[in-house]
Amino acid sequence: MKRTLVILTVVLLVQLGLGVAFFVAGQQPTTVKGEATLLTFSPDQVDELAVVGPQGEQVTLKKTTAGWVLPEHFSAAADSAKVEALLQELCGLKRPWPVAQTAASDKRFKVSAEDFDRKLVFSADGKQLAELLIGSSPGFRKVHARLASEEQVYDIPFSAYQAGLKAGEWLNRDVLQLPKENISGLELPGLKLTRKDGAWQLDPPLEKGKIDPQQVDQLVNLLANLKITDVAGKADPSRLDQATLQLSLQLDGGKSRHYAFFTPGDDKAAAALLQVDGFDRQFQVDKDLIGKLKAFDRQHLMLKSTAPAHEQAASPSAEDTMK
Structure with a gap:
């Protein structure tokens, strides 16, 4: 009898442990830290990038056979190296553990649809690939970020100044230079x-x-x-x-x-x-x-x-x- 009671107790503890494990797993994002990138596409796929500011100001960059241009700024040549470097950096970011995942936290970290510091819209062949909302900064070269299609808020290594809101910040100033x-x-x-x-x-x-x-x-x-x-x-x-x-x-x-x-x-x-x-x-x-x-x-x-x-x-x- 005593032995049976011990066995039943062990079984009960195992079941409780499994239950807790399944519950915790259900609360975590499906992607484990470090296993996947935050953005699910490669830099080469992107042929249009829009940078939107909190007051509705916007800079659009478009990829052409001659390089990146500013279609809304006289189709001026953009600094293609700068655009490509930004895409490489963002597309290479690993998905970290979220710091929050509620609607209230979106506003607190300034990554809501109505309140953000920057919104980066990535497109390819006229179709939107993703929207990345950039918000408050928890420290040096760090920002809170959220994909518009998800609830999770992340802490990523980035600075808002890298996504300028003026066409001049993306302009290729060396377009007339010669060897x-x-x-x-x-x-x-x-x-x-x-x-x-x-x-x-x-x-x-x-x-x-x-x-x-x-x-x-x-x-x-x-x-x-x-x-x-x-x-x-x-x-x-x-x-x-x-x-x-x-x-x-x-x-x-x-x-x-x-x-x-x-x-x-x-x-x-x-x-x-x-x-x-x-x-x-x-x-x-x-x-x-x-x-x-x-x-x-x-x-x-x-x-x-x-x-x-x-x-x-x-x-x-x-x-x-x-x-």
């Missing part, structure tokens, strides 16, 4: 330079003195490394005669590129407009760039005198000749 070694000639008003056998020379050549290779290098670098600040609508080739400054580049292979800079009407404006042949959009650039380019003339590119100090002292100065 400097591809530039074989350039022409500014009153100045023409050609590169022959790796060395730059003025056309026509200097009658006296030598060309300063460092000054030429500065000029070439200004154009080779030119950065835009924004895109400003459709280009209008018919207004080239209104340009403040025009210049041309000769490129290897017989190609050329023409630049037309337009000074803004507002003297306080920081940006000037630039039209470049081959591009159907006009760009905004730093207004100071025009002054820097205009400063280069034949005299500016001449190598300064390297005479010894005692010879320079014996020569009359500009101030002396005026006395």
Whole structure:
């Protein structure tokens, strides 16, 4: 009798243990931590990403054969490397244990449908793949996040600033840049330079003195490394005669590129407009760039005198000749 009672007690404990285990398992998400990614698709599948802000502001990025563009911002070229890096990071996130899974917690962590810091909408072929709601931050480079199709709230390694709400934050500012070694000639008003056998020379050549290779290098670098600040609508080739400054580049292979800079009407404006042949959009650039380019003339590119100090002292100065 006593032995039977012990056996029954053991069986009862086992049943209770199994019951608790099944109950706990039923309360946990079906995916175990670390076994799957939070997003169930690969970065290569995404061809459209919309970043939505709390006030309804939105930036849309679309993938084309030429790379990512901003279709709602003059179809300007986006920084494709930045977009791809973001997708790689988000699609690689492992699904952690949830920190909450109730409607009340959605509001508390700012990941509800009505209250969020960012909403990332991933699409492919016109169909939505997922909506990821980004909310409050529990610590450095951490945010609360929730998939719109789920109740669970997660704590993921991410920062809201990575998903900017302004088109300029996604813009490819290097769209006009060129390898400097591809530039074989350039022409500014009153100045023409050609590169022959790796060395730059003025056309026509200097009658006296030598060309300063460092000054030429500065000029070439200004154009080779030119950065835009924004895109400003459709280009209008018919207004080239209104340009403040025009210049041309000769490129290897017989190609050329023409630049037309337009000074803004507002003297306080920081940006000037630039039209470049081959591009159907006009760009905004730093207004100071025009002054820097205009400063280069034949005299500016001449190598300064390297005479010894005692010879320079014996020569009359500009101030002396005026006395």
